[in-house]
Amino acid sequence: MLRVSKLTDYGTLVMSHMAGSPDRLFSVTELAGTLRLNTPTVSKVLKALGRHNLVTSVRGTRGGYALARPAGTISVAEIVDALEEQPFGLTECSALSGTCDLESGCRIRANWQRINTAVRGVLNGISLADMMQPAPVAVRPSSIATRVAPRVIADKLKTQ
Amino acid sequence: MLRVSKLTDYGTLVMSHMAGSPDRLFSVTELAGTLRLNTPTVSKVLKALGRHNLVTSVRGTRGGYALARPAGTISVAEIVDALEEQPFGLTECSALSGTCDLESGCRIRANWQRINTAVRGVLNGISLADMMQPAPVAVRPSSIATRVAPRVIADKLKTQ
DNA sequence: CAATATAGGACCGTTTTAGTCTTATTTGCG
């Protein structure tokens, strides 16, 4: 599906909202209210983020959550890692059932892993602070692609 | 889960194998045999690829499948598009339930879409021929391996 | 002690995915 889960989506929303007031605590109910999300869901997201030390929590009557670090030092990749259950990876393995002919499967697999790190690089390069900017963060789409296979890209851009 | 489906994985395997002999036809049973995949599954994959005109098919006794175009002109993004059901997109929408406070949700959403195109750019820049190379295709070494530094990267990359 | 909050985890319904199967259609060949 090549899609980030809703939990990750909520995570970026919640964290970016908290980033607006880095010095105070937000309770789950407050966050759910202002962001129009369900309370248990927000709770689940924050618990997961807390386990990965992206947010800190304070229990008790006046407790709540806050970002563990400044928004500029938290990457989207970290949020994805915290909220997506399975470890990051575009494929589990291209050659699942034993060896296929000529190890070509393993070649494919190695290349998938390369693509993988490239995608991860994109996610790693965007911080929570970037996500909050009203103007879209500058992520040049073809910066990575261009130096790989220029001919393909040229063809694609013409036909799409 | 930010992962490509198994069908897509199979698709790259099957297509890269067919790319080895661009001038002949491969039957489903042959492909399944050499790649150690199940026949119906291979059939399913090829049917989907055929609907998207990535492979051509010939029915009948000596029929089979072949790549519709040279491997160098087929991008991984096209295979993903053909085999992933849902349209490409990392999030469906970051602000699902109406408007959240201050439109921050929509800001997040816009930025997810930017990230989206960047990821797609990566996939778009890799051709099937690249995937077949024994040496991993050059997808820009992950100089971004470590955390943080997002600000620097975001600034360095120019807007689309 | 009581109220308020998070922590952890179990639980369930829905959706998606992977895979199989059935039926129809096309083509080659004796």
Place this chain on the structure above:
DNA sequence: CGCAAATAAGACTAAAACGGTCCTATATTG
């Protein structure tokens, strides 16, 4: 013509993932 081989299309099933809820425990404040 008629049979065999092959794809086309889609229905169907089992399993896994996802989204969401709920329950119980624990910590903090006053």
